[in-house]
Amino acid sequence: MTTATKMPAGNLPVILTSFIGRRSEIADVKQALAQSRLVTLVGPGGVGKTRLAVHTAEEVRRAFSDGAWFVDLSPLQDEDLLVSAVARALRLQSRSRAWGPAALARHLADLELLVVLDNCEHVRDACAVLVDALLRACPSLRVLATSRQGLEIPGEHLVAVPPLPTPATEGPLSPRSIERYDAVALFTERAQAVASGFRVSDENHQAVAALCQRLDGIPLALELAAARLRVLSPQQILERLEEHSDLLRSGNAVAPERHRSMHSLIAWSYDLCSAEERMLWARLGVFPGTFDLEAVEQVCAGDEVPRELVLDLLSGLVDKSILLTAPGADAMRYRMPETIRAFGREQLAAAGQEKELRRRHRDHFANIYGANLPWFGPRQRELLSWMRLERDNYRAALTFCLEETGEPVASAVHMVGAIAAETMVRGFLSEGRHWMHRVLELVDEPTSERALLLWVDGWHALNQGDIDGGEPRLEAGRDLAERLGDAGNAAVATVFLGMCAMMRGDVEGAFRLYGDAFARMRREYEPLGFVMAATRLGFASFLLGDADRAVELCEEAIAESDAHGEKWHKAEALADLSTILWRLGETSRARELAADGLRIQRDFDNAVGTAQFLEILAWIAAAEHQHPRAARLLGSADGVWHAIDASLFPQLLGYREETETTVRRALGARAFETDYRVGLQAPHLDNVAFALDEPEESAAPTDSSAVGVLTRREREIADLVASGLSNRDIAANLVISRRTAEGHVDHILGKLGFTSRVQIAAWVAENRPSDQSRS
Template identity: 40%
Template sequence: GHTPRPTLDTLKQGDAVRLFAERARAVLPAFAVTEDNREVIARIVRRLDGLPLGIELAAVRLRALSAQQLLDRLDDRFRLLNAGSRAELPRHQTLRALIDWSYALCSDEERLLWERASTFAGGLDLEAAETICSGRGIDRHDVVDLVIGLVDKSVLIREDHPCGVRYRMLDTLRAYGRERLAASGHEDWLRERHARYYRDLAARARTDLFGPQQMRWLTRLHVEHANLRTALEESFNGPDGTRTGLTMATDLLYHWTTSYYLAEGRRWLERGLTATDVPDDVRACALWAGGWLAIIQADKPAATTMLHDSRRAGEQLRDQHVLGYVALFSGMIAMWEGRTADAITLYEQALAKHRACGDPAGTALSLIRLSLACSYTGDTASAVTAGEECLALCESHRESWHRAYAMMALGVEVWRQGDLRRATDLEQQALVVNRSLGDSLGIGITLEALAWIAASQCRHQRSARLLGILQTVWASVGAPLSGYGHLAGYHDACEEETRKALGEAAFGTAVRRGARMPLDEALAYVLQEEPPTGRGEGAERLTRLTRRESEIARLVARGLTNKEIAASLVISQRTAEGHIEHILTKLGFSSRSQIAVWVGERTRADDKTTPGE
């Protein structure tokens, strides 16, 4: 029988029509679904099979076409594909035809940029686009306009990140671009340009490591991780691949140590080290770098072997830089083995070599380890002297990461002296830096110290919960007290005292409670960050969110994915992602879990319940 014609309101509530109207208004603000155009719009979205990407690409055409003209051209394109057959086109052919049309509407230079941008993994910024994609038909000065053109056509998606504006491409469009790139004959040329750019990026980051730009560089490397991985693979496979790839992997050492990529970094280094045994400077540095990663992973045999080989190469090359790092990391192994006096001697040797070479990073690392070792032996004066010298060095260079570890080391000694308030302050300052970088190792060791301090303050519920949080952190690193095994006695004493004070049942409950906490929530608890109240910061943050953003924040807190949020609110996934980026920016957060914690705290505050410890 006859199907009743849907009302205009009903039509406008349909997912596909709502998405089409939303995207159309982005290019034509006055656009609306009306009684006059409703049939045409309904036919357009049916013709596109309701595919979100197809709707995105088609709606952009309204900048130049009427809705009827758009429908006519869609019909023409699809009629060519099925040669007049009355059968409907398969969904993948519908999408392919639309992407072909988008490609055809691009200028020659925009097509080239589309193809070349497809070689990036995980997105790109304007500097990378200008450097890698220019040449052979694209003038560098034209790249910014071409990027704007591809954003207008929804080929590139603009996103705001802490390190600046970036652009990404949907997987379907990237695959299309790569197919066109392969056919162009420029693929090898572009892959080498991509690899060279990211090798240079890694080298620049390593050069600027100890200074005011350090945090920005480490954040940028984290954002660029997928591109760095692609560049490493290309570098190892290229001419002189072992040396080139090994140099890049070593330049990324602090990227590996301050992130979740310890195992990956070690694999890249070992790939190059097993491919050649030429004892040159590149191999010598890669060996001590690999030794450090092995120590963090508690792989003492591998670390010992790599440091032995690095020392031998350093001696042959008479390279004091290499020998300084070998002494430093050999000192860490000595501490691990309980040879504290030997460790202090090695740290002092490392310190002398790094000072002579003018290497502030090596100097800072040596001072941090020397401070911890002297503290362990009870030599308070030497521990404080080394720690404070390191802090002064870091502050003179406006450096953050080594400074955080120096504060951690000083905090341990101050705790041993009984100044629990200052020790807490030092450790919490260090934790703030480590949290901002996502440095699991730094987070772990500062949480350890804070647990010991809490036990010394007789705050045993807190120390037990911290011990539970630490179970999660050390599991993510892969080894407890990674690289700081000599401090295990402090951990064991803290656990024993806390267990005795609380009793077995209460201790177990508190530990499990800590272990179940999401990391962001756990760190907020550790830093004693007050949950927002209705009249304080929380209210100010709330007023900065729009009604739709507040709605999406609540859905994030319920654990919904971007796709599920988009379906729930009948918006595109891209729009949902954009809202979440805006929420993160407005609230000053860096992860969805922080949004969830914030929403939960606001809800509890609104219910006027008293938060637990």
């Protein structure tokens, strides 16, 4: 989220298979959400907690003006990254030094949203602390959690998720009598997906009933069994389960029967796989999240899993519902349900191969870019896109490096460099520093790698406003690089030391440091250090009165960036040059360059850069006497600054204050506040589109007939009344109390001057948009 008040509609995952049954459970969860701000769905693995949570969230999402958001915690291995994981899922960025529960709560304090925390059990204590802090600070937030046990915090409402109802096998049965049971309906639908001619018949209905009961109505177990109907009949599946009944007595003897039954079904499914499929299943357990074919071939192939068979083996596991598929940007990706993945990991450990597979996993992700991370050049977007997909794998691989003694230090450096590239650009600075500090403890030799990590860590700190924390790191990185004769790392560290001086208001000190770095890069050229030094020396020159030199240096940095296909650092040079040209009165060219920079920052999804360009375009608009435009752009920029706990550099605050004073005087206080609030409250992407003179896409037009008559919530309730829903049904639909629903209906009647619900329905029909009327 990069605005103070508006978020996208949410990120609930798209479920490709139909949702079967659970009517009473859905009603229970809706009622619980209306009564409690924390509802936790509890039950064993495979019982369908996630599906129920997502389906219910989808049904109630319109009750939350800022959306329903899904956070999958199953790949998370380090509870210290819980807040970061939630922030990423909610598309939040923050420059806060303390990116913990309190900082997250500040972002969400004024929002009305539902957060689904899925798979909380392995980080339950951390989840409890976070949720408790959020609920105390965010009055319009509700949390729907799934876990094998409750979070045990005040106000929690537990909803036990039972297995699907199954037919009793005693007494007379018929196809029709068993089809009304949800377990049978689920089994039948999933069976028809693999065997299109399957149906419950006189010949198989008793076996189907017995099979559903034998599997305790657990959805995951039913889906695994149904996947076997391509080659086995229900009776054959049942017979083979009976042959494995001893598995129900293995393991934890005091575990509930359905836990052991689930294990039995997974074990039986495992045994039915070919030897190669079983080995691949076990090896895939090292992937904590999603993965692609190339990763499987690199990590899992070899010995019992020939590389040339990997694709066929993956297809076989997909057919058997062991693997799920999800489309990626360029290639299909795969993932395992957590219960199945855990079983595979157990088999891998039992075979004594877990450490070796984790090492292969580490090597694959460490070697994707090797020592040549595309920090500078045309492959930056490629790196960021890759990291967005593979973040969980990089976290797991880096954790292995840090936890296992004797692992190559270079692997940790490569991976933390890739992680840092994303955390820096995307604004997840606390996570970047978390990993940097851990790796720096490992990399204690005086090497160029350590020098690089020191300045990257210092860079993260500066972007959080932590000069005291960043400056010592930068000095240590510069001094080490100079001792090693590493001109590039020495120059970059020196540039950031200049930023420390600039942030303290010491422009002359910054100028000297920037000049030192630039002179070094003139002698010993390295493109990253050259562009960074030229850009910052240019702006410092301008502040000290040398405008011609400033323009020359910034243009040189832009030309050098273009020569290397560089975008990220080019955007920084565009920001400085457009500001300088605006001050020199060249507003047309300044506007063109600022728009180019804003497009780059939009592509990178960088909040700080976006806010900076919105500011610059506001200043330019004011200079061109487009005062309403300037007011909205100022509001747009403030929305971002507030959301990420950041602000302009001190040297630029005067430009902002000067512009706001000019625009307020031109428009008058009331008109200024009106335009300013449009920018402050509009969706972020609409604000960027407005700044670039592009169509605003996400803001739907409001029905003019309702303006000034009904609020958005009242119009929504009026639509439900027109649909024939009772007050009780409206309350359940919108996750509010029945009394609240009744109050809304009374207000609607009063506002419209009506006395009956029929009149409300007629009013809705008359004022419905024409395209809806035709449908």
